[in-house]
Amino acid sequence: DIQMTQSPASLSASVGETVTITCRASENIYSYLAWYQQKQGKSPQLLVYNAKTLAEGVPSRFSGSGSGTQFSLKINSLQPEDFGSYYCQHHYGTPPTFGAGTKLELK
Amino acid sequence: EVMLVESGGGLVKPGGSLKLSCAASGFTFSSYAMSWVRQTPEKRLEWVATISSGGSYTYYPDSVKGRFTISRDNAKNTLYLQMSSLRSEDTAMYYCARVVDGFAYWGQGTLVTVSA
Numbered sequence: 001d002i003q004m005t006q007s008p009a010s011l012s013a014s015v016g017e018t019v020t021i022t023c024r025a026s027e028n029i030y031s032y033l034a035w036y037q038q039k040q041g042k043s044p045q046l047l048v049y050n051a052k053t054l055a056e057g058v059p060s061r062f063s064g065s066g067s068g069t070q071f072s073l074k075i076n077s078l079q080p081e082d083f084g085s086y087y088c089q090h091h092y093g094t095p096p097t098f099g100a101g102t103k104l105e106l107k
Numbered sequence: 108e109v110m111l112v113e114s115g116g117g118l119v120k121p122g123g124s125l126k127l128s129c130a131a132s133g134f135t136f137s138s139y140a141m142s143w144v145r146q147t148p149e150k151r152l153e154w155v156a157t158i159s160s161g162g163s164y165t166y167y168p169d170s171v172k173g174r175f176t177i178s179r180d181n182a183k184n185t186l187y188l189q190m191s192s193l194r195s196e197d198t199a200m201y202y203c204a205r206v207v208d209g210f211a212y213w214g215q216g217t218l219v220t221v222s223a
Contacts, residue, residue, distance in 0.1 A: 034209030098152040
């Protein structure tokens with residue numbers, strides 16, 4: 001199975017800051033990488049798929065990049081509603097696997 | 108609006124069985140593959156099963172293969188997960204999700220607790 005390693009595990013930031021979360025795959029997954037946001041008590045929501053395509057309704061301050069084994073999610077000018085947990089997941093075949101998550105907290 | 112509503116979770120003893128349902132609306136259910144994904148108490152996300160749009164093909168990780176069965180009724184716009192021989196490590200929030208380039212839409216989840 002492809003292992004997804006996400007970093008950092010947690011991150012403290014202030015409103016208005018720019019943050020980057022990284023995800024590394026244990027083998028080449030081309031651009032088959034998705035990012036999800038999960039707020040406390042809610043289900044995950046798709047942010048990005050195919051490494052850099054924003055899901056419908058996702059603000060442009062979110063951006064995804066990378067290919068092969070190295071990927072990143074960048075959030076520009078953090079807003080109060082952006083705090084929560086973020087997960088990467090490969091969608092290159094079966095089984096799809098997730099990173100362990102990054103908890104983004106308000107500093 | 109895409110809506111997925113799970114039901115059927117609860118407390119079950121080890122070795123027991125449970126059947127989850129997911130009612131879909133707001134899209135053409137029969138056109139999409141569907142999956143179940145669970146989130147453990149430690150917040151880890153794990154894929155549990157996927158079924159093709161017509162129901163002919165199913166996929167499972169080794170951790171649930173032979174114990175869980177995914178199925179669907181396209182006439183009723185409903186997805187199912189039959190779980191048997193449940194173990195404590197199956198304790199999780201179970202979500203159904205629509206599959207397109209990742210898990211595009213998720214339900215609110217139904218909690219399954221396996222405990223004596």
